[in-house]
Amino acid sequence: MEDAFRDGSAWWVIALAIGVPVLLVLLTELLAALSRRNSPLAGPIGLLRNWVLPTGALFALLAFAIQSPADQVWVRVVATVFGFLVILLVLSSFNVALFANAAPGSWRERIPTIFVEIARLALVVVGLAMLFSWVWGADVGGLLTALGVGSIVIGLALQNAVGGVISGLLLLFEQPFKIGDWLDIGSVRGRVVEVNWRAVHIDTGSGIQIVPNSSLSGASFTNLSEPPGPYSANASIKFSTDDPPHEVMALLVAVADALPMRLPGVRARAEYTGAAAFSVSIPVSGPSEASRTLSMYLSWLWYAARRHGFALDDDDTDPVADPERLAAAVRTVAPSLHLRDEDRDRVLASAHLERYGAGEVVLPAGVVPNQVLIVVSGSATLAVEVDGGRIDVGRAEPAELIGQTALTRERTQAVTVAAEILTVLVLPLDTVDALIRTRPRLAAEIGESLELKRKIAEESLGAAGISARSIRSA
The missing domain is CATH 2.60.120.10 (Jelly Rolls)
Structure with missing residues (x-):
């Protein structure tokens, strides 16, 4: 007994016998409190209580209390499992600290999940390599070199496919648009209905247009839904040079203001651009209303122009x-x-x-x-x-x-x-x-x-x- 206290093994047994149950009780209460508040910290605390602490206690019992030789296989197995669980606990804690309470609109909130998963996988591989090198004395340098060379070869072979995926990931990270936004890409105009790693799906009203992410990342486009607020449905209209411009502008605004799709509280605007041409801007709730608004506006304007004797499109026949x-x-x-x-x-x-x-x-x-x-x-x-x-x-x-x-x-x-x-x-x-x-x-x-x-x-x-x-x- 005196030898046990002298070499410290008895103190380890006492510390484990008292400390582990106490820590389990404290962590159980903390986990229950965090779960009631739906705190993201409940995940790491649960991992610590259910896996890390028992495995760590077993490793301490074998290595320090029983003082089993470190080169024994079962001690190395327990040490490997314990080290892997510690790596998972550290990564889980960092994930909660960085991303669980990210402010809306911040880079932490916008970063795609795939980026986080790739970084986590890389850290797990590095951690396991260090763990196997420390516990088992393995030479992982050659393996990492082979993996690096293989990754380069695979990347060169799949650079076109991987380029589209990377472009998609960058779009997801930057988030220049979101589901439901209206985009004008030049040849394509419509509402975004899906965004994935490879392409963006745009509803044009006559079908779904698939636009590769590589095309979007290398070209300019217009997000019609940004900035938030009234969206203007615009039309260019011509009358006869004999029609008084101010009277025509008054008619253009009056017809636009009577539209049921016009945004309440915001009046339409009309401008004379010369040579009997006019531009009209009608405030609506969003791009989805623009087409229907302009269709109704132009049809109403045809009747209104003839009632007032104006020559819409230089034609006054009625x-x-x-x-x-x-x-x-x-x-x-x-x-x-x-x-x-x-x-x-x-x-x-x-x-x-x-x-x-x-x-x-x-x-x-x-x-x-x-x-x-x-x-x-x-x-x-x-x-x-x-x-x-x-x-x-x-x-x-x-x-x-x-x-x-x-x-x-x-x-x-x-x-x-x-x-x-x-x-x-x-x-x-x-x-x-x-x-x-x-x-x-x-x-x-x-x-x-x-x-x-x-x-x-x-x-x-x-x-x-x-x-x-x-x-x-x-």
Whole structure:
């Protein structure tokens, strides 16, 4: 016994018998606390408690307490396992310290996982080489040299394939774009749906375009989704040199601001670039809305330009301006206006036809109309604007009137929107007043129609749980 205390083996036995259980209890409590908080440190602590500490205790028992010869195989095996577990513990701790709590946007957060895994593998190989050299006395220099030469040969043979992978890894690390961003690469424009080591998958709307990472890393491209914020859908438009530029710009902005896709709170912009050419910038939520916005904008602008007499693309022809179509429209609505033969000439002299594209606002809410519209073909929807939305309260079918409040000099309470391609006969207020003075029955019908529409609007709002006071009026 005295010899055991004299050479220190007994102290090792006592230290292991007391210290290992105490450390196990402390590490168990610490691991439970870290697990409850979902701390990334729970991984290294669990590895330390379950594997490193027991294996280290066994190695200390064999090497220092029992004092087994260091050249015995089973001592070397335990030492090798213990050393490997220590290497894993150190790497796990560094991984938690560097990457577990990386700030968003930092280089630690952006670095691809593959880079971390490659570095970890390299450190494990180096650590094992040092461990085998120390424990087993192995000569690992030759093996490392052979591996290095082999890696060079394989790299030269696969340089094209490896180059694409490296380009992909660099793109993943730099992150100039992310899934969902819109890219313009010159020949390809679309939304990124997948990014891997070899290529980027871009949804162009007509299929998935596969763009190799090597092409992206060696060329310039535009990330349409950066910086965050409003995205502008841009269009270049030409009119006739006879059209007044300021009036044209006002029309361009008015049509753009009426688009439902326009970003709320941000107005469109129009600029005159000379030679009857204009540029329009429409703020939308993102590139995904640009194509649909421009399609609707250009179609609405075609109708609006002809209503204002402007020559869009140097063409001011409008089929509804044909006098024969106007005469046919007057004959169609004559029964609704109780027109006599002598009244038709007055209406033909003052009225004209207008067309609206589907979705265009024909008559906004909160204005006093200065003319009355009669639906010739198509239909319109009457809606009440409440809390930024619209509630449909009726429709205007062929031969029905729009803007009857012009006769009572009241503001409109509903917005009228073309439900489809809509053609209307536009009657000046003076003409309608003259007809009413000689047609008491027409005045009564217009009044009844106006009251009926108000009643329907109140019932529709009531069904939606909204008071009639919520009807918007400027």
